[in-house]
Each structure stands twice: as structure tokens, then as C-alpha cells.
Amino acid sequence: xxxxxxxxxxxxxxxxxxxxxxxxxxxxxxxxxxxxxxxxxxxxxxxxxxxxxxxxxxxxxxxxxxxxxxxxxxxxxxxxxxxxxxxxxxxxxxxxxxxxxxxxxxxxxxxxxxxxxxxxxxxxxxxxxxxxxxxxxxxxxxxxxxxxxxxxxxxxxxxxxxxxxxxxxxxxxxxxxxxxxxxxxxxxxxxxxxxxxxxx
Amino acid sequence: xxxxxxxxxxxxxxxxxxxxxxxxxxxxxxxxxxxxxxxxxxxxxxxxxxxxxxxxxxxxxxxxxxxxxxxxxxxxxxxxxxxxxxxxxxxxxxxxxxxxxxxxxxxxxxxxxxxxxxxxxxxxxxxxxxxxxxxxxxxxxxxxxxxxxxxxxxxxxxxxxxxxxxxxxxxxxxxxxxxxxxxxxxxxxxxxxxxxxxxxxxxxxxxxxxxxxxxxxxxxxxxxxxxxxxxxxxxxxxxxxxxxxxxxxxxxxxxxxxxxxxxxxxxxxxxxxxxxxxxxxxxxxxxxxxxxxxxxxxxxxxxxxxxxxxxxxxxxxxxxxxxxxxxxxxxxxxxxxxxxxxxxxxxxxxxxxxxxxxxxxxxxxxxxxxxxxxxxxxxxxxxxxxxxxxxxxxxxxxxx
Numbered sequence: 332x333x334x335x336x337x338x339x340x341x342x343x344x345x346x347x348x349x350x351x352x353x354x355x356x357x358x359x360x361x362x363x364x365x366x367x368x369x370x371x372x373x374x375x376x377x378x379x380x381x382x383x384x385x386x387x388x389x390x391x392x393x394x395x396x397x398x399x400x401x402x403x404x405x406x407x408x409x410x411x412x413x414x415x416x417x418x419x420x421x422x423x424x425x426x427x428x429x430x431x432x433x434x435x436x437x438x439x440x441x442x443x444x445x446x447x448x449x450x451x452x453x454x455x456x457x458x459x460x461x462x463x464x465x466x467x468x469x470x471x472x473x474x475x476x477x478x479x480x481x482x483x484x485x486x487x488x489x490x491x492x493x494x495x496x497x498x499x500x501x502x503x504x505x506x507x508x509x510x511x512x513x514x515x516x517x518x519x520x521x522x523x524x525x526x527x528x529x530x531x
Numbered sequence: 532x533x534x535x536x537x538x539x540x541x542x543x544x545x546x547x548x549x550x551x552x553x554x555x556x557x558x559x560x561x562x563x564x565x566x567x568x569x570x571x572x573x574x575x576x577x578x579x580x581x582x583x584x585x586x587x588x589x590x591x592x593x594x595x596x597x598x599x600x601x602x603x604x605x606x607x608x609x610x611x612x613x614x615x616x617x618x619x620x621x622x623x624x625x626x627x628x629x630x631x632x633x634x635x636x637x638x639x640x641x642x643x644x645x646x647x648x649x650x651x652x653x654x655x656x657x658x659x660x661x662x663x664x665x666x667x668x669x670x671x672x673x674x675x676x677x678x679x680x681x682x683x684x685x686x687x688x689x690x691x692x693x694x695x696x697x698x699x700x701x702x703x704x705x706x707x708x709x710x711x712x713x714x715x716x717x718x719x720x721x722x723x724x725x726x727x728x729x730x731x732x733x734x735x736x737x738x739x740x741x742x743x744x745x746x747x748x749x750x751x752x753x754x755x756x757x758x759x760x761x762x763x764x765x766x767x768x769x770x771x772x773x774x775x776x777x778x779x780x781x782x783x784x785x786x787x788x789x790x791x792x793x794x795x796x797x798x799x800x801x802x803x804x805x806x807x808x809x810x811x812x813x814x815x816x817x818x819x820x821x822x823x824x825x826x827x828x829x830x831x832x833x834x835x836x837x838x839x840x841x842x843x844x845x846x847x848x849x850x851x852x853x854x855x856x857x858x859x860x861x862x863x864x865x866x867x868x869x870x871x872x873x874x875x876x877x878x879x880x881x882x883x884x885x886x887x888x889x890x891x892x893x894x895x896x897x898x899x900x901x902x903x904x905x906x907x908x909x910x911x912x913x914x915x916x917x918x919x920x921x922x923x924x925x926x927x928x929x930x931x
Contacts, residue, residue: 353625353640354556354685356678358670359702360634368633390612390627417629429556430691430701451632452625458634498693498701 352427360457361488362502363525369443369456371405374515377434378411382419391426393419393433403519404526414454432459439465460500465515472512475499480512484521486528553716554690558643563721564594565686568601568618573756574859574883575866576675579663580619583679587687590714593721600889602848604652609768609840615640615650621657631656636678636703639685653682657760660788668704677707689716737869739803744928745868746796747809750789751924752861755820757785759854762828767847769837789817808930819927823920827853830908841901848894853913856887860921884914
């Protein structure tokens, strides 16, 4: 009891605290759809992030600076590139958007940016569906946003869905436990091939 | 007593019942009921939203208190931002003014105070081709009922649940009803329904020609709502679109979608070896909506002062109310195809008309308080135009 009361008290205090929040429902997409809709697809690394209130007492945005390592699709962009997400914490004020996970500094990945000019809730196309992380190591590998290895990209994926597919764009083939994900160069090459194929 | 319920809710967030996977947001409605204004949602979608509320009520000892007079999710300013108003609406921005984009179906925003909900607003993305249907999810036609069911789960205090079959999955899909985990979640918050109703009988399938007529009427409803929403968006923030280019693009996009939906309905009927009864091709059917809707928009905008914020807000409200009423009237016609109940059709049509009149008169009175003297089309004349539009479209869809 003594060991559990700390987190319990924290949870109760969190529930008692006031503040604005939001929760969404997202559309599922295939990798190909996301890549086609995205204005920019780039490999990058998050350098820094900071939250700011747009007005006193108003909405909060968390902006992340990305070092652009390579543009896979879209116009040349200056590096660092800044992408802003809804929500964040400024001082004692917090605004939560459920399901919106802002990249931490140090994260490397391939990101599908929906719209370079727009003030969207989330800058990435399909939210985490348009975010493929690169797990660093002796041989880097591409994973989904939640860390599952991506072993292939299918141009015409089946429509099947289920809880195990949530958060992952269709067409991103997931590896079984222990299997290695594609290396970033192979992933980007397959993405370019996907984009070069004629549409359905 | 309320304090006890509050603490119990917070503790449940830490540890759901054994065997359940649901996740709680944290805040709750301590008295087991919540307001829900559906006044800004038209016809069939309004009924679907109320059906979704019923489903949650049937699963638990929770009660929604529906009302029909509000403006929607929030009272927006020139930037599209505004305080939450316990309502639902179609819009392309959330209540902080951020674009929903092509990937967000809907967003529920809420304020909390001391562990309880202090304000809620629900925005459905107006840029999508919403439909109502059972069965597998269609990516290009999001299904309204199951998304409403999901969002009302947030309204009650449930968070996303991606580890078990659930309507609360982050991503919309084939689940179109509450699953065991959802029921467990809402019961953990508010207890079981003391008097559950018997399950309703399922509907008979429509013959292909009737289904085509219904689908074309739904497409017309969406076109009318979208066209008036395009006008409303510009009317509410004229400085952002001084030459009306964004509005024109919005109108063109609405027309393209209509043509696609109209054609799809014809193709589905043809696949089943049937012909649609409509006497109008897609272009003629679109004109039956576009011309009177444009005339109505011009009338509601007559004499507007684009430099006046209260005037701009009034025109936006009038146009959105007209869009909701037009959508409601045409969706009533679509439901009539299945039900064949003239009395219910008349009631729904009358409700659509009354909804427009009520909202328009309230908006004009509110603007008058801010010094705006409205000199556009009087609301009863606007309602007549909407009725005539719906009559003409329904007649054409039926082949007369």
C-alpha cells in the first residue's frame, strides 16, 4: 500500500487539476496515400522543442526544430525545419491532445509533412501514420512511431485493419519479434519507388 | 458524495477493472449526466448523433441532456477560436482555430475543473464526405454514426483504447457499435443501466433503384450544406479571403464531390442491374441545389458590412443555419425513401424549417444587441427558399 500510494495520489491530483484538452478520431491511410498527399517527405532529426502560448490564456503549440538530412519528396527546405504541434505545457498551464505524440529531441525519422504552410493540429500527414522512426545502432533500422520494425512497403496493401494495425499506415509491413527493420536507405528507396508508380 | 465519485474516477484511471483494457481521460460528469446541443447538426446526422448518445445511455446509468438551440461546439471569433459551448458542429477548424486537415475525422475538446468536465465541444470535419452506413469502413466516405459514438465516448470521459476491440480506437474502422470493453469503461465511470431496452430489429435492405435515389438525395444534402458552409466561411472572415478565391475553390470542391457521389450511386445501381429513377443528370441535379443556395446566400448577405465583426458573425451564423436546415430537409427526403412514412417526413421537414427560423431569429436578435441592423432576406423567406429547393431536388430524384 505504501509503495502504491504515491502514484495513486499523483493520479488523483492529475485528475483534479484543471486544464483544456482534446481527443480525436483519425482516418486510416496507406503509406502510398500519405506519401502522395504529403507536401514534403524528409529524413530528419529532432534538435530541440519548445512550447509557447499563442496568446495569454490561449492555445498552446509545441514547435520542434528538425535537422533535414534528406528530402525524399517535395521542395528543398531550409534546415532546421520547424514543425508545430497542438498542445504542450507553458509554466503551469497544460493543453493535452490525446493521441498526439511530439517527437523528442534526438529522434531521427522519416516524416511525412502534410502542409508546409498550414496551421494544422498535427503537422504530419495521418499523424503517427506519417512518422517512421529510425532506431540508431550499428545498423540503423526503420520502425513505426511506436517502435515496431518495418520490414517492407507494399504498394497495394489489403484493406484489413484491427487493433494491432492501429497507428500504422497500411502497406507498412511489420516484422515479427526479433526481425530487423529496413535500413533507412532501403526504406527511402522503396518510398521513392512507391511514389513513382502510376496511381490506382 | 460527489467528492467520493470524483476520487473513485481518478483512481479508476490508474487501474481499470481486471480483464478490461479501457482507458479513462480523467475528468468525469459527477452527477451522471451531461448537456449535448445538436442544434448545429442537420437531419440524418443529428439523428445519428442522438442515436449514438442513446447507445451510451443504454449501456450505462448515464444520461445526455440534448438541446437544439445552440450554435455548435464553440462561439468562434474572427480567427475561428472560441469558448466551448457543449455542442457539436461541422467545421474545418477546431475551437483553437487549427485546421483539422484531411486526416482528422472529428475532435472533442474539453475543459476540466477540479476533476470534472467544465466545458465540451465536438467538431466533425466538414471537408469530408460523411455518410451513414453499416458494415465495412470506406476510407473515402467516413461513416458518421461510429465516429459520433467514438467522440461521445470522449465526452463521457473515455480515452483511446488501441489494445482491444473498441469503438474508442484512435483510428476509425469497421467497429460500428459499442464493444464489451467500451461498455465496461462507461460502467466503470457511471454504473450499469438499471433498465436496458430490448435490441431493435434490423432494417430490410433497399432495392438498388431506391438505394440510388436515397444516395443521390444524401449527396444533394451534403452539397447544399457544403456550398452554404463555403459562403459562411468567407462571410465570417472576409478579410482572409477578400476576392472570394478560397470560397470559389471551396464551391468547386463541393461540386466535384457531389458529382463523384452522384456518379457512384448510379454505378452501384448499374452493378446491381438497376437504373436510378432520377430525371436529372449530375450537372442538372447540382444546379437544382446550387442556384437556389447561391440565391439564398446572396439574400442572407445583402447589405452586409464586412468591416463589422458582429455583422460578419451574424452572416456566418445565418449561412451555417441555412446549410444545416438544407441538409436536414434533404436527408429527411433520403430517409423517406426507406421508411415511406409521409407523416415522419413532414415532421422532419418542419423541424428543419423551424430549426433555421429559430437560429436565424436568435442570431439576428443577438446581432441587434451589438448594433447590427439586419436588412437581408427575412428568415421566413429564406425558409421558403430552402423548402422549394428540397422539394425540387426530391422530385427530380424520384424521377418526376
